[in-house]
Amino acid sequence: AGPTNNWADPDEMYDTLHALFEGCMEGRTMYVIPFCMGPLDSPLAKCGIQLSDSAYAVVNTRIMTRMGTSALQKIGKGKDFVP
Secondary structure, eight states: OOTTOOSSOHHHHHHHHHHHHTTTTTTOOOEEEEEEESOTTOTTOEEEEEEESOHHHHHHHHHHSEESHHHHHHHHTTOOEEO
16 A cells, blocks of 8 residues: 555555554554663663564564563663664
């Protein structure tokens, strides 16, 4: 439905997609994951917040980053933030 859509009218495609995905997230758990890539006390560390409906993504983020209250506190201090 975006700029690379060359096979259907964009308005028609938006209507089709909205109908297909209506309510698709209803009843799902949304995880809000504060994370930090790198040591928490490093000036090079990058922090962000990931939104996901996947428990698998949460577990893998836990393996690859520092996450939780400590990452959230670093974000709250106004440090670099990955949008």
